[in-house]
Amino acid sequence: MAKAKTLYTCTECGGNSLKWAGQCPHCSAWNTLVETVAEVARAGGHRYAGLAAPAEAVSLSSVEAKDFPRLPTMVGEFDRVLGGGLVEGGVVLIGGDPGIGKSTLLLQAAAKLSEVVPVLYVTGEESAQQVALRAKRLDVNAAKVMLLPEIELEKIQAAIVSMKPKVAVIDSIQTLYSSALTSAPGSVAQVRECAAQLTRLAKQSGTTVIFIGHVTKEGALAGPRVLEHMVDTVLYFEGDTHTSFRLVRAFKNRFGAVNEMGVFAMTEKGLREVTNPSALFLSRHSEGVSGSCVMVTQEGTRPLLVELQALVDDSHGGTPKRLTVGLEQNRLAMLLAVLHRHAGIACFDQDVFVNAVGGVRIAEPGADLAVTLAIASSLRNKPLPDRHVVFGEVGLAGEVRPVQRGQERLKEAAKLGFTHAIIPAANKPRQPIAGLEIITVERLVEAVDYVRK
DSSP, X not given: OOOOOEEEEETTTOOEESSOOSBXXXXXXXXXXXXXXXXXXXXXXXXXXXXXXXXXXXXXXXXXXXXXXXXXXXXHHHHHHHTSSEETTOEEEEEEOTTSSHHHHHHHHHHHHTTTSOEEEEXXXXXXXXXXXXXXXXXXXXXXXXXXXXXXXXXXXXXXXXXXXXXXXXXXXXXXXXXXXXXXXXXXXXXXXXXXXHHHHHHHHOOEEEEEEOBOTTSSBSSOTHHHHHSSEEXXXXXXXXXXXXXXXXXXXXXXXXXXXXXXXXXXXXXXXXXXGGGGGOOOOSSOOTTEEEEEEEETTEEEEEEXXXXXEEOOSSSOOEEEESSXXXXXXXXXXXXXXXXXXXXXXXXXXXXXXXXXXXXXXXGHHHXXXXXXXXXXXXXXXXXXXXXXXXXXXXXXXXXXXXXXXXXXXXXXXXXXXXXXGGGOOSSOOTTOEEEEESBHHHHHHHHHO
């Protein structure tokens, strides 16, 4: 029997190479070439050749723009991340670490959706008995959920066409294979082909398809990068398996806003929605502690109060350490330089550690002012004023820049009982907010001088 010819396919761009190399010759990405089996060309040319008639282009102004009707999953935090619910014919890809709760969330959502629409749950990693055992443990009413233990693409397509479900869950896309290809399940070619075929079927039939995807050790979705471009929505499940809190973020959404976040708590009965996530990210201290500062960050349309903690200590080694958890480490080095130049606070001989409480990740620059004040508090070993919240971006010239949605942040702080807010002058609200005193600053040194009082 002739030996199958192998190729090396880039997981980023999908380019093929005859030999392995550390760098992809097509997109210059490093360590992305994986070995795959070369597909044998079919007789009769390209399989799509001659199947479609020439399409007619239409004027954009003649196309009627309509809002997409939503199908709520009855899981409020999941609907928030999706932008209000599922869209007919939409394709959703959700990834996360093993054991984080992807299958648990979708089984809970499928059970609630099955009460109003037909739902098909395709399981390729677990047997039907294992899924039934999980449903029993979660205490969900999954009697109307249609279960299909199958990994062959053609059989799954036939089931979707015959059953006509409104929602189909594929757990997971890496386990599927197409009999038209000779490579093994999980290979770049199989994942790309199975995802493309199911996406095409979703658009034609109107069935909403939800893929569960594996992630690599770096945290990125496994398989070809083109997989994220095929689908309409990309969600990431985040959280530490040693804690009960789980975060679902939207990184791509053609039918809603990106960077939305849903918060869940893992319990014995599955995932429970957290309606007041700010309480998770605020530590309860009996008295003020140095190095602690509460900020208001913005996750999509939701304002969140997060406690930032800083620890500044004498460096006992050659080079001072700069470590962050939940924030960008390079930005910490920049803020320390701004503190020294424009506020006279030097940390060149100090180890500096900054942590965002609760495992939340903050990517926006609105945390700059809170980080600098927490560092100044820890260095002086003096707590910041009680019931104060802070937000604002700090520039290299020492100015405090405004951030977006300042009004919503202030209202969230007032709702949770905070009495003072240190904010950029440009974010000062036009109308006073009941119970909240506003302290506006234009320069970093003004904020540092205020907390020194």
